[in-house]
Amino acid sequence: MNRILFHMDIFFTMSLFRSVLEYQQQIMGMVKLVPMAAMKARGFGNINDIFSGLGFYAANNIVYMMLLGSIYSMVLTSNILLKEEYGKTAEFLMSRPVSRDEIFASKMAVAFLNIALLNLLAGFISFLSIEIFKSGDFRIQPFMILTLYTFLLNLFFGALGLLVAGLIRRARPVTFFCVGLVLVLYFLFTISRLSGVNGDFGYVSPFKWVNVEVLNPSYGAEFWRIFLFLGLTVLLVFLSGFLYRKKDILT
Template sequence: MVMASEMIIFIRELKRNRKSFIIWTASLVLFNIMIMSLFPSIADNTKMYDEMIKEFPKGIIEVFGLDKISMFTILGFFGTESYLFITLFGSIYAMLLGASILSKEESEKTIEFLLAKPVTRSTIVTAKAANVFFYITLFNLIFSFTNYLMFEAVKKEEYSLKALLMLSAGPWLLHLTFAAIGLLISVFVVKAKSVYPVSIGFVLVMYFINVMSSISEKLTNLKYFTPFKYVDAPDIIINEKIEPIYLIIMLIIITVSIAATYVLYNRKNM
């Protein structure tokens, strides 16, 4: 069967990245189901948990956004609990996927095999970037759909579907942003043993900056430097939208990262 080179590589990557996709998706979906199933008991004991939260240090309350939203509504509960995991761990998955998909060929020296085939380097980038997009999107669709089912199962009252939709789109955009940055970084960081610490470290540093910007007035301007802030749950729940400025920043990061990846990957000595 004759098919485009992009498709051949895309299908190959589909197989190659399937296992990690299944593991990450299953873990986060199950984790979310577990957390969301705690909601009814918490919503039934508002008073007790409210007393408890008041005892929390101010910093913790701000980090979790509990000063802005209540964890006794289902959106607030999701936004302060599961949302942390889908954004943080989802971003680590996305970054690792983006950062290893090109560099793996080089660290395992299979790039010579691939480059000896009648394919351009741009074709390789296109096929692999498309694969990253595909898996991250599928990951988010499955997560968001199961999350919606959980919402319906445990809700105590009606909630804003629009806000939930935004809380589902936010992590997706966040993951794509990290994946695009990962793709670009992997042009420079090739060795398998460096790809992991660099990727995970980058996401954690970004998360840390997010934490700092929410607890310190002085550091509040740092919020522009961390993608986590762009999709902050309390803001999305309150405004029922992702701020246009943040949307634009994310789209710019994604576009610039991918464009730079094409240019640099084409110039690289393998």
């Protein structure tokens, strides 16, 4: 149910774009009064991004799919493993003829499939809403690349959630920790985008590995970003699997 509302919200947010275009002059006047830092925090890299369908989408994508999608992914993957421990059902599961590796792999597969479906549906709803509410031409290629980066970012946070589940020694939910960690990394990314700041430190945050400048004419797929995400995700998955295999589950 929450997921349906989430996807509906993406659609309705995009539907605001028509109103933004209609009241362009008034909005421009208001936006100029807003500090640029606040605009960047909301996802807009440039004032004019608001008046482009793709720019409007990219800004909303930062908040909805990059930030909230990452929180969702990390909370999902960490809890899908830890719930068996703090719910004390691990004793039941571990007495079945199933190996730790099989438990880890099947739970990870379900979680990653869930993240993939979330992204697929969000991508589809976003595409549909841009098509409905756009004013001029809409370049599909930057949209697809940003959607791919966003999915890889969510997967990375999903893998990070698995690592947290493998590392934590006490059976308890880690929702607050996951939300806090994603917010801190998002905050770093936002600060690094402010003008007048050397933004290189932002690369500490995985959000920075996503190129969000979709209105840049040279915007295209950069393989180092894709390999960085995929490489680290695979590494985290293997490390988490190793830790989960060695973990004393019932303490």
